[in-house]
Amino acid sequence: MRISLQQTISKLKQGEVVAVPTETVYGLAAPLSNLEAIEQVFALKGRPSSNPLIIHVSDVEQILRHVTQVPPAFDQLAQACWPGPLTMILPIHSSLVPSKVRAGLETAGFRIPHHPLTLQLLKETGPLVMPSANLSGFPSATRPAHVEEDFGQAFPVLDGGASKRGVESTIIAYLKEEWVILRLGSLSPDFFQPVLGYCPRVIHKLTEDKPLCPGQLFRHYAPNAKLILGKQEKKEENQETGEAGEALGDVSFILGFQERTYPKGKRVLAMGSLFDPQGVAENLYHILRQLDQEKAVVAWVDMDFPREGLWLTIAERLERAAVDQDRHDDRRQ
Ligand code: TXA
Ligand code: MG
16 A cells, blocks of 8 residues: 555554565654564564664764774765765664664664655654565565565555666674675775775675674565576577477476577576666566566576676576575475
């Protein structure tokens, strides 16, 4: 159910959870000051309580009020990225952030989103916690209709159109005297080079003894359809002989690129253009959701694209969506 900004403000003040737009993905919002509403966010999503939430605010001062230390280059990062798709993990005064929000950690994630409606909303309501507005484990929501698919037609959504970025914020933390990326996102690693003077390393959960970004441990972004990631080999020959079609066997759906041709007889869903990673990112969760709308059982995904800039994030999301499907027991049915 689409609601106005005024209705959104009053529902939040009454302790109701609502979905709101951001430039990355839609968020499921609850006031930082309302523990009951925060618990409802976890319950609605089916989210493990060990996975902390990001705090969204309208200005830097509200962040500074919560933190115990400001790491080097904080101002430069804030200036270059906010409002925008960056989340900074910062050490906080634990009395100011409920333990439930930060999953017991001594840090919290902060972000100033870049969406006119939500910035206005945040000015009225103060800090809001917001995970992505999808059922835990499934593709994120980038359009109001996606939120309604997951939570029902009656669920209140502030309609801010399709999310322009289409993938989540980049999460960074200052560890051992350097900024590192804990989750690839809308801002690619090379974006930070001119801001920091170096390109932050991407920390992968498996290379650390303890999870730095707990959310990375859980199943993510996966549709019900099984995804097979691959590259077309001997493309020319295959098109003539139909060999790839045979190799693809039971696969009836292909996620591909508009410039390419694929074996005949398959339903091809175009993720976008090989020359427009931002367009692909914007479309990504919509296309993954479309597979389920069309009741696809197995889909082959064309992974033959560059591994640089925003493509790194696109590849990571698709890999997570495919790999995590093996853990079917973990997921909400
Ligand atoms: O673009 C986004 O960031 C979207 C929009 C709605 O703002 N939000 C989003 O939230 O992606 P969510 O809950 O789907 O993902 C939050 C991620 C999780 O992986 C979580 O583990 C990590 O942020 N996170 C939150 N607090 C953290 C903390 N204190 N330390 C490390 N990671 C944290
Ligand atoms: Mg999420």
